[in-house]
Amino acid sequence: MSDNVTDTVGKHLHEAIGVEPQRASVTFLGVEPIDVLRFGTDDQVIYVTSGCARHPMTDPTDLHADPVLGPRAELVVRMRPGTPLPGLHKRMAALAAAPAVEGLILGPDSLIDLGEPLWDGSICTAVLLAPDDLGAVALPDPMEPVTLLRAVPITANEAAWVRLKGADALREAWAEAGIDVTAPKRATANP
Secondary structure (H helix, E strand, O other): HHHHHHHHHHHHHHHOOOOOEEEEEEEEEEEEEEEEEEOOOOOEEEEEOHHHHHHOOOOOOOOOOOOOOOOEEEEEEEOOOOOOOOOHHHHHHHHHHHHHHHHOOOOOEEEEEEOOOOOOOOEEEEEEEEEEEEEEEOOOOOOEEEEEEEEEEHHHHHHHHHHHHHHHHHHHHHHHOOOOOOOOOOOOOOO
16 A cells, blocks of 8 residues: 555656656665655756655554554655755655654644754755645545645744744745745845
8 A cells, every 4th residue: 555655646746747756765774765756857956755655644642543544745845956965865754754753743834853954064954844836646535645745944043933933924034035945055034
């Protein structure tokens, strides 16, 4: 069943983006491998996890968690091309493994702090989740669709702002300041 989920997500991504991805696989002890797919287009590079949605996200204290029902998600990072992003695939895989390892349930407006740069040399140490334009991937009943969540890289100061004022306030600050969150060397929003 889990391989069918990853295959269905992969097919959806290929059709939606229209190019073949490069694939990197990351393995964590006790967790099935997480792949990170890299799609290069003319105006952006799109990284998408594959493997987070194999199983529904559940509360780790639920001893009778349903193996079929529950929310499923994969993460999407969109960046401008031209700048190397070493280590991004490893950090994304770690984020995607968090539901299986830590019981984290990924959803819109979730703030996830990595405690380290999202890629080597980055000022961003956290991500803010939002629904991605790639939409959701329908799965056979009774499974819930896989939500594709955009993981927007943010700085430690921006993460503090989200905790204090909320995700929408940060998004408004980006818009007011004209900050392009897809630029690897972007400016940071200042509260």
